[in-house]
Every structure is written in C-alpha cells, then in structure tokens.
Amino acid sequence: SCPVLHTVSSSSAPSTASCVSDVPEFDMGFDMDSLGTDTSPESLQADIGVPLSNSTHGSGGLDFSIVDLMAQTAGGEHDIWNLQPFAETTTDKLQIPPVPTGHCNMTPPSMLHQNLQQLQPIRDLSLIKNADGTCMEIDPLFVHDPNTRIGHIVSFLTSMHSTFAQTRALPFMHPRLWVGQLPKVILAAFSASSAYTACGPANKGWTVRLLVDAGREIHREGERAVSNQDKLSRVQALLILNSMRIFDGDLGLRAAAEREVPVLMSWLKELDSIRENLEMEESLGGVNAAVREKPPKSWESWVFLESCRRTLITSYAILCISCMLKSETPNDDMWRDDISFTASRHLWDAPNSVEFYRAWREKPQFLIQKMVFKDFWMYARPDDCDDFTKLMLTTQVGLDAMAHFMNGDAAIPVNPGRAP
Numbered sequence: 259s260c261p262v263l264h265t266v267s268s269s270s271a272p273s274t275a276s277c278v279s280d281v282p283e284f285d286m287g288f289d290m291d292s293l294g295t296d297t298s299p300e301s302l303q304a305d306i307g308v309p310l311s312n313s314t315h316g317s318g319g320l321d322f323s324i325v326d327l328m329a330q331t332a333g334g335e336h337d338i339w340n341l342q343p344f345a346e347t348t349t350d351k352l353q354i355p356p357v358p359t360g361h362c363n364m365t366p367p368s369m370l371h372q373n374l375q376q377l378q379p380i381r382d383l384s385l386i387k388n389a390d391g392t393c394m395e396i397d398p399l400f401v402h403d404p405n406t407r408i409g410h411i412v413s414f415l416t417s418m419h420s421t422f423a424q425t426r427a428l429p430f431m432h433p434r435l436w437v438g439q440l441p442k443v444i445l446a447a448f449s450a451s452s453a454y455t456a457c458g459p460a461n462k463g464w465t466v467r468l469l470v471d472a473g474r475e476i477h478r479e480g481e482r483a484v485s486n487q488d489k490l491s492r493v494q495a496l497l498i499l500n501s502m503r504i505f506d507g508d509l510g511l512r513a514a515a516e517r518e519v520p521v522l523m524s525w526l527k528e529l530d531s532i533r534e535n536l537e538m539e540e541s542l543g544g545v546n547a548a549v550r551e552k553p554p555k556s557w558e559s560w561v562f563l564e565s566c567r568r569t570l571i572t573s574y575a576i577l578c579i580s581c582m583l584k585s586e587t588p589n590d591d592m593w594r595d596d597i598s599f600t601a602s603r604h605l606w607d608a609p610n611s612v613e614f615y616r617a618w619r620e621k622p623q624f625l626i627q628k629m630v631f632k633d634f635w636m637y638a639r640p641d642d643c644d645d646f647t648k649l650m651l652t653t654q655v656g657l658d659a660m661a662h663f664m665n666g667d668a669a670i671p672v673n674p675g676r677a678p
Contacts, residue, residue: 419451429646430568443495
C-alpha cells in the first residue's frame, strides 16, 4: 500500500503508479444485499481497538471505537455518547437530537425563569405571627384604628357591601363565578348592598326593611338548595348580608344575624363537604407539592373550587371576629385550619381561559395550607399577591410589613412582634 497520498507531482509518478496498481479491482458482481444479513456479535469484535481515524493519516482521530459507540453498556448514564435514554423516550428514530459538546445544565429555560422568579426575594420569617396567636391577641379597643390588624379587617368587612355593589365581585367571589347563571340569593344580596350603599337619613327605614326582606329571601331559597352552585351562593349571600347587619350598629339587625348562626354553621358544613369532594376529584386532597404538574379540568372548575375555599375561610373568620369583638371565646367548630387556597393574582385575575392556563404554566403560584405563608412570604413578589392573599397575610405580618412587601422590599425594617 502507499503510505502517503496527500500530493501528486510529476516527479512522483512512478511511485504513484505502483500504489494504484496495488488497489484491487471492484467486483461488479458483488452482492450488496448480503451486507448486514450475516452480521454477528463475533464479527463486530474485529472492530474493537480499531481507531475511527488513523493518526498516521492526518492530524489524529477521535479516541473511541465504533463498537463502544454501538454497545449499550459502553457508557454510563451521563455519557454524552450513550444513546440509550433517547431510545427509551422516543419511537421516531429520524428525530435524532444533536450530539452534545460537553456537560451542561439541561434545566429547561422556563424552569430556570420560574425558579428565578420564585426564589430571588428573601424576607425575614420572624415577622410572621402564628395564626392562632394572632387571633388571641385581638384587642377590641383597636377596632376603630384602621392602622391595626383588627381595624384593617373590620374596615374591609364594613365596606364589603359597597365593593360588591360596584364590582359584582369580592376577594372570595370570583367575577366569573355567576356569569352563566345568577342565583336569586345573590341578586337579593346585590339589591340589599346597593340600597345600603346609598343609605342616608331620609331612606334609612326603607333600607332596613329591604335588608330584612333580603334575609328572608336568602333563607327561603337556601333551604331549597340542591346543587353545589346553590349551596355556595346561599353562603355567599348570607355572608354579604351579615357584613351589613353585624357592623351597622342596629340592634335588631345584629340580633337577627346572631340568631341565624346555627343555620350558617350547617350551611358551612355542607359547603365544606362539597369542597372536600371537589378536591378529591382534582387529586388535591392533602399535601400536594406538584400542583403545577396537574392543571384543573377547566377554568370554571378552578374558579368554583377556589371560591368555595375562600368563602369558607372568610365565613369562619367573620364568626370568630364577631365573638372576639364581644370579648367571647369562639367555639372550636367556628374555625377550620385544614382549608387551603391558592395564592396567585395571575390565576385569580386571569380574564379568560387562555390567560388562566398560560399563568398556570408560567407564573408563580403558592398553595397556602393551614394559613401558613412561609414560602409565599419569603419568595413571592408584589405582582403575585391578590386581594384575598393580601388580606389574610396582613393579619399575620401587620400593615407596615405588608406595605413594604407590596413595595417589593426584601429587607423589611419592621421590628418583629411590634405591629399591633
């Protein structure tokens, strides 16, 4: 054979002729169909140790064998030449991924963006008070100071009817919830809220009479409730009505609301049973760390379930606050700490189904369980906080710390335990 065939000149013609004469002639009768039919593992052993490119012909070759590339056991799990993971995950052998040039971080860009968006802010956990301790520290004398926790909550409750009359929505009532159908009890609560918002000395009597009639309508229709929608709407309607009757100052209206507490408790138990069944259907019962990997069946189903959760939490909170403002201790059945909710403005404020599922895939969301805001407080941004989450979190961190949170501050200059 000829060792060097890089250049050909007139002076090397004899040597070139001798090299060409050494090349065997190609047999035109060679059977090409026989290739591959008699290949055996023994025939492949001849390639072991044979380099892909002879170092004497050029500048050197790749330091591996053809058999090493083909054998499944030649490379480990992280070997860049190991094609076994690709063979297990696809059936289309034509879509071969590009050969990697080295070890690199294979985390998807969306996951990197998500982690960056969730993990960047860090805040002091000592600013969060225990939920049970927060309830026990309520001082009824601070109820008229809107800069205190209890004052802020009562201010929200006393303005609930006005917000509902103007927007048809509340932090626990999604604006999409009653678009397809408008229950009679919700319409009765809306009429009472609109009249109470415009109430003055001249029409006070008519307004009180309208509130009484609305209460009768809600109870009459509530006792006939059969569907899940009816059982949710009656609780929401009574909740809105009680926000006016309890905090109005009228003794007759407050007495009527207190007499109806057993009815409200029975309705809450039925609604809580509905919530548990819906969570079981959505596979969200108990601790669920991979909530993003299992999107809801539909936007409407998520809206209904989340409204149930938030309505239950708000109802139990109002019952407890009403007792503590009277310097009474709430009964054990007046609060449930096993109700979770999703903290995400991107999901709650999504205008349509497309934006909702886009936010579900791309935006941060936090599952708040047992009113523990640890992860949300440390990593969430102001844009992640919806009105309901803000209200619940304010009861644990105080108004000053919450104002710094909504300003995007990571370092919050508030002394732990000092905020009233």
